[in-house]
């Protein structure tokens with residue numbers, strides 16, 4: 001199946017990056033947000049990120065104009081154009097809200113279109129809509145989307161080979177490296193990453209070392225580009241908590257229990273970069 005026209009639902013951290021990458025590769029992108037000002041914010045972020053690429057001489061001013069020209073903002077999921085070939089959902093990590101969006105979309109969008117979720121951890125099989133389970137798949141981009149090469153492609157229980165191959169080829173067209181993953185909680189990336197972040201928060205809570213030193217150990221000792229607490233701030237502590245809870249419930253295993261300090265910080269709205277403060281402070 002040929003994919004030309006897409007819809008990205010949610011223009012937050014991941015959604016605006018996904019829209020950016022598709023528009024750069026010549027796809028017609030509909031960026032769907034809840035409110036006009038949120039859509040404008042997403043477009044402003046894309047514009048700012050394109051300016052960075054101009055500075056690095058990766059694209060020209062004219063390229064920027066054509067890339068932005070390929071992105072149409074849409075307000076309200078119910079206004080998503082019916083003829084998109086692919087929908088990529090990138091709203092916050094909540095199963096019920098994601099399901100309700102897919103339930104609306106399945107009645108609206110043409111029946112041969114593919115539905116993908118950018119969920120970090122929620123079961124693709126459980127999110128699948130009833131009228132096209134074979135055309136439902138996970139497309140787990142990494143943050144920041146324009147820079148990170150990996151896409152985990154998650155096969156739900158009923159995802160067809162045809163859908164998988166279409167999305168694999170599409171990911172390659174975007175210049176990404178797709179990896180085939182089966183549908184288990186946390187997939188591969190977050191099953192390994194989140195227990196490490198959660199353990200770093202336990203180490204901090206128990207006073208094993210300072211936040212700076214915990215990060216330094218992992219940076220200099222393991223050659224990680226950033227420490228786990230800095231990375232958690234970058235991802236968003238609410239997102240980290242939601243993912244570790246999915247692992248905890250999904251495997252019924254106490255080794256995934258979320259650290260009380262992580263829970264407390266989310267309750268205090270210290271979510272990391274996006275709120276200006278997490279483990280560290282940001283301007």
Ligand code: NAI
Nearest residue numbers: 010011012013014032033034090091092093119120143235
């Ligand atoms: P975010 O909170 O930055 O953005 C979510 C966006 O969705 C917001 O702009 C919000 O206005 C919009 N939204 C919410 N309900 C909507 C609706 N009904 N219609 C249209 N738009 C709606 O969240 P983020 O970080 O972009 O995460 C999105 C998804 O990507 C989550 O499933 C998350 O687990 C996953 N993810 C996040 C990564 C990260 O590093 N933040 C990395 C990889 C995946």
